[in-house]
Amino acid sequence: MKKTIILFILFLVFSFLHSQHSEDFETGDFLSLDWQTDGDEDWLVTSYQPFAGNFCAQTGYLYDGFTSSLSISMETSYIDDISFYWKSNLQFDDKLIFYIDGIEIDFISYVSSWQFFSVSVNPGEHTFEWTFEKGENGSTNLDFGWIDNITFPPTTTNFDNDLAAKNIYGQTIVYIGDSAAYDVVIKNWGNLEQDNYIIRLFGENNIEYDSITITENLPSEAEAIHKMVWIVPDNGMFQTYLWVEVEFPEDEDPSNNSSGIFPINILASGQTPVTVGYGNILTQWYPMNFSFHNSLSETIYYSAELGYAGEITAISYKNNFNSNLIDIHTKLWMGNTNQSNLTNGWINASSLTPVFDDYVDFLSGINDILITLDPPFSYTGGNLVVMCNRPWDDDTYDQADEFYSTINTTYFDRTRAVNSNTTISPTNPPTGYLFSRLPNTTFYITVNNTGSIEGIVSDDVGNPLIGADVILEQSQTQKFSNSSGYYLFGNIIEGLYSFTASAHGFNSVTEQATIYIDQTTELNFELNAISTISVSGQVVGSDDQAIGIENCNVNLTGYENYSTVTDANGDFLLPDVYVNNDYTLNINHPDYSLYADEVIIQNFNLDLGVIIINEKSFAPAMVQAVLSVSQTEAEISWFAPPFIEFLRDFESYNTYRFLEINNNNPENWDLLSTGIIDTFYIDTFWNSLPLEIYQFAVTSIHTNGVESIPAFSNILEKTLTNAESELPDNGFKLLQNYPNPFNPTTTICFELDTEITELIIYNIKGQIVDKLTIYNEQNSIEWNAESFSSGIYFYKLKSESFSEIRKMLLLK
Known part of the structure; x- marks a missing residue:
């Protein structure tokens, strides 16, 4: 009995510390969690034979x-199982498949009774998916799958101290004798902030390659990205x-301290990657198509694009797949050719050299698909x-399984491709289709004239700088220093190069160095810290400039970000601001409008003096303009702005008139009145205006002349x-649209005597929303307001001598 009680208490403790989601569908719908449905038909919640409960x-x-x-x-926070019950009445070629992150975990076909399933899940962001694939068995609407009582891994914790190594990502293809940088994501799942922990980088056989100590503050629930460097071993x-x-010693949940593994391909030293094509156009045509049972493509790459001669040891394409495809049969042929295009047909496989005939994994998401050639x-x-040939496959896949490609107008008809649900022969292919595009392709070419460069990046007193970046200027290739300040560039073709080292808070240094064949050049960098100064000032309000404003948030953003809060006198001080940089100053207070300005920081302390921030002002609402009965005056009315909670003093209104084409050009507005207290104004000069289309704006004025944004009329x-209109007929007439009101189309009729003109559509705010071109043979036009x-x-x-406007009403 004691053992049972202890186990029950442990269960309660675990449940409290690790919050788990579960789903039993007892709400009768999918609203309890953020469920998503996809495919040809949606899933549904049913009361038919649930595992437990009612649904x-x-x-x-x-x-x-x-x-x-x-x-x-x-996002799961702890390594644990996802578990559920499932069953089906599916036929032999139907499947109910369970996926995690696009990877098939398991499936069932004909399982008439509820079966329990569980699998362990690492912490991190995951997508859990159940998909029913209906086969070709003629049993339409008769086969189903069911799931119930799902328990997900924990998604939150209630530990005070809990850091997790969430992810690692970076280069997937590296070279022996080179270095590679990886971004490491650390998440603080605990309730307390952390500012002292160690991150270690491991490889196979638990070999530790690097470690860094972090002392920056990481708040609860926040994530931080740190860069770590791997020196690729031979x-x-x-x-x-x-x-x-x-x-870190205080960690209360060590189960999530390790990330998942990050797979890497290693190429021999001396190989140079040459990429042809950097476009972002997605295509399913080439190099392979997965929506048909087989495909064939062929592309010519030009000597000017490749640049080097030598052994091509590998090739890679960049994919963007929905599917996660494992062990896909793939064939490649290569050949040197004098042809510059494929206009006249294929170069068939019998004229080429086979370089690959094996199986390749095409993972979901965006990936570099590396294929190592043999031979x-x-x-x-x-x-x-x-x-490139995808031989016959009994399965077809998602049309959204695509590759990145590039349009090249210099070389036409460089790619030919064909997709089919009948077998394609690479030695006698059908005609297919021509393209002046190519799949983004990287060739790995072995060259024999390369060397390397290494060194230490330190500050001016010899302390190593971690995460400093070193750039080879001629190619803009970038490397990073590790925890010892050490950097390494491998596979550089012999010659004289410029290298620039930089680190945050330090002045950059550029040096030249010569790379020799099969040798390692040493080049160390010593960086001097950037000087810092202080920025100060006082914040006051436009309503009372004699008193400073307390508790303003002052933010200076740029090369580094700084923040502080004003004191009781409105004063602020930002110390240690890096010089010779441009910054943006923002000042926020709930009772005042946002203040923003650009600040240039030079080599001296900067006192910004008194900064005036404007009290908040609200614009009037519902500004309406109508003509008097005689049409000689314009009557403008509006509603007062909403009540201002902090009781800023309202003083008056300003009114403006302008041509509607100047809506966004306040400098061209005519100020009609100031100091108005009432919520209406009569424009008595309307009758003397030229024949044009006009609009009005009203602003509210507050203490010390602070003006709100304008509110616009129709x-x-x-x-x-009437007296002025007794003029000769000029051949123009605009009639009322029909039907009116309308939804969504209406016909507008007119008479005109000109070759081409425009019918302009405006909204109630006077903004142009559409323009319709009219020719002189027309007497009507249809407007679609869908x-x-x-x-x-x-x-x-x-026209030059005529202008008329009418109103219409769209009701949907």
Whole structure:
């Protein structure tokens, strides 16, 4: 009995410290968690034979070949299991598949009773998905899958001290005798902030490659990214992995201290990557197509693009896949060619050298798909042709499984491709289609004239600088220093180069160095700290400039970010600001408008003096402009601005008039009145204005002349009065639209005597929303307002001697 009580208490403690989500669908819907449905038919919640309770989730009603998916994304904080119950009445070629992050974990076919399933999940961001794939068995709407009682891994903790190594990412392809930098994500799951912990970088066999000590503050629930450097060893491995571990003595939950592994491909020293194509166009045509049962493509790469001759040992393409495809049969051929295009047909496989015939993993997301050639191809330096074949596959995949490609207008007809659901012969392919595009491709070419450079980056007293970056200026290639300040550049072709070292808070230094074949040049950098000064000032309000404002948030952002709060006198001081940089100064206070200004920091302490921030002012509302009965005056009315809680003194209104084309040009507005207390104004000069379209604006004025943003009226057309309109017929007439009101189309009729003009559509604010071109053979035009919201609109027909405007109403 005591043992049972102890176990129960431990369970309660665990449940308290690790908050877990569960889903039993007892709400009768999918609203309890952020569920997403996809595919041809949605999942549904049903009362049919649940595992427990009253409800469970069921796949949609599907036709043959259709799919139905249910998924949820969450960030888990602790290594633990996801578990659930599932069953199906599926036929032999139907599947209910469970995925984690796009990777198939397991599936069931015909399982008539509820089965329990669980699998361990590492901490991090994950997507859990259940997908029903309906086969071609003629049992439409008869086959289903069900899931129930899902328990997810913990998503939060209640520990005070809990750091997690969330992720590591960076270069997936590296070279022996070179270095590579990786970004490490650390998350603070605990309730307390942390400012003293160690991150260690490990590889296979638990070999520690680097470690850094972090003393910067990491608040609760926050994440921090740190850079770590790996010096690639020459240990005979060509595929390996890295992982990181975070440690600090007070950690109460060591289970999430290690990240998942990050897989890496290692290439031999002396190989130079040459990338052809940097575009962002996604295509499913080349190098391979996965929505058909097989595909074939061929691309010519030009000597001017490749630059080097030598052995091509590997090739990579950049994909962006929805699917996670494992062990896909892939074939490659290469050949040196004198052809400059494929206009006249394929260079068939019998004329090329086979360089790869094996299976490749095409992972979901954005990846560099590296294919190591066996055997390497001897490239002689001319044009190169590459043929890529996805042989017959019984399965087809998502049309959104695509590759990045580039349009090249210099070289036309450089790619030919064909996709088919019948077998394609690479030695006798069908005609296919021509493209002046190419898949983004990287070739790894062995050259024999490379060397390396290494050194230490330190400050002016010899302390190593961690995470300093060193740039090879000629190629803009970047490396980073490790915890000892050491950096390493490998695989540099012999010659004289410029290298620039920089680190945050230090002045950059550029030096020249010569790279020799098969030798390592040493180049050390000593960086001097950037000088710092202080920035000060006093903040006062526009309503009372004799008194400083307390508790203003003062933020200076730029090369470094600084923040402080004003004291009781409105004074502030920002120390240790790096000089010779431009910054943005922002000052916030809830009772005042945001203050923003640019500040240039030079080599002396900067006193900004008295900074005046404006009291908040609110614009009037619902400004309306109408013409008097005689149409000789314009009557403008509005509502007062909303009540200002902190009781800033309202003083008056300003009114403005302007041509509607100057809506965004206040410098061209006419100020009609100032000091108005009432919420209306009559423009008595309206009758003397030229025949144009006008608009009005009203602003509110507060203490010390602080003016609000303007509130705009509708537009008004100045037309001839009855007395003025007895003029000869000029051949123009604008009629009322029909129907009116309308939804969503209406016809506007008119008479005109000119070759081409425009019908302009305005919204209630007087903003132009559409323009329709009219030719002299027309007497009507249709306007489609499908993309516009309900409301009043105006349409205007205008020439040099005529202008008329009418109103219409869109009701949806």
